[in-house]
Amino acid sequence: MDHFEMVEKLRTKANVSYEEAKAALEASDWDMLDALVLLESEGKVNNGETKAEYTTQEKPETKAQWNTPENRAKVTDGLGKLWAWIKKMFTLGNSNQFIIRRNGDELVSMPITVMAILMVVFWPFSLIVLFVGLFLGARYSFQGPNINSNVNEVMDKAQNKAASAVQIHVEKDDENKVE
Numbered sequence: 727m728d729h730f731e732m733v734e735k736l737r738t739k740a741n742v743s744y745e746e747a748k749a750a751l752e753a754s755d756w757d758m759l760d761a762l763v764l765l766e767s768e769g770k771v772n773n774g775e776t777k778a779e780y781t782t783q784e785k786p787e788t789k790a791q792w793n794t795p796e797n798r799a800k801v802t803d804g805l806g807k808l809w810a811w812i813k814k815m816f817t818l819g820n821s822n823q824f825i826i827r828r829n830g831d832e833l834v835s836m837p838i839t840v841m842a843i844l845m846v847v848f849w850p851f852s853l854i855v856l857f858v859g860l861f862l863g864a865r866y867s868f869q870g871p872n873i874n875s876n877v878n879e880v881m882d883k884a885q886n887k888a889a890s891a892v893q894i895h896v897e898k899d900d901e902n903k904v905e
Contacts, residue, residue: 732758740765741772815839822870828863838868860888 727735729751737747740762747761750770754760765771819839826834845852856866865885867878 729756732756736761736765740770742770746770818872822868822872825867825869826859827865827867833864838870860885861892863889863892 732751733744733748736742736751736758737744740747740750742750742765746765750761750764751758754764762771816839819842820837822838823835824838824841825832859866866881868881
């Protein structure tokens with residue numbers, strides 16, 4: 727192997743410049759291993775990784791910082807609060823009802839918890855059914871001790887808009903049939 731090839735090989739192995747590789751080879755009498763050791767001792771080898779450390783001293787034990795009694799208490803407290811919130815939501819959902827009526831008759835009455843679970847599990851289907859029900863004359867409402875009347879007022883407005891849209895469509899159909 728000629729000197730140029732040796733410099734190129736050392737340059738790629740040590741990830742140093744051409745000049746640094748050539749100087750190291752010349753200083754080590756063109757011995758590749760000695761040149762690499764020389765570059766490493768000068769701290770010029772750049773392999774893109776962190777440098778390895780060798781020592782005879784024992785490293786101090788590092789204890790997992792998250793596994794402390796304080797952090798376990800925080801996690802336990804957080805889980806306790808989450809569980810309390812879930813129980814509160816189930817209690818509220820089970821004490822209030824979602825009601826579907828059509829032509830004054832009550833078709834379905836279910837706890838809000840059940841409705842929420844159905845909406846999550848079957849969300850596309852349940853949204854389509856509720857939307858189509860608006861145009862077929864269904865009326866939706868909430869009933870219970872924790873229900874704000876504003877919710878039902880907003881739902882009545884939406885249902886009235888759907889009913890008027892259906893009425894306009896029916897009137898246009900009637901006009902088309904007469905002509």
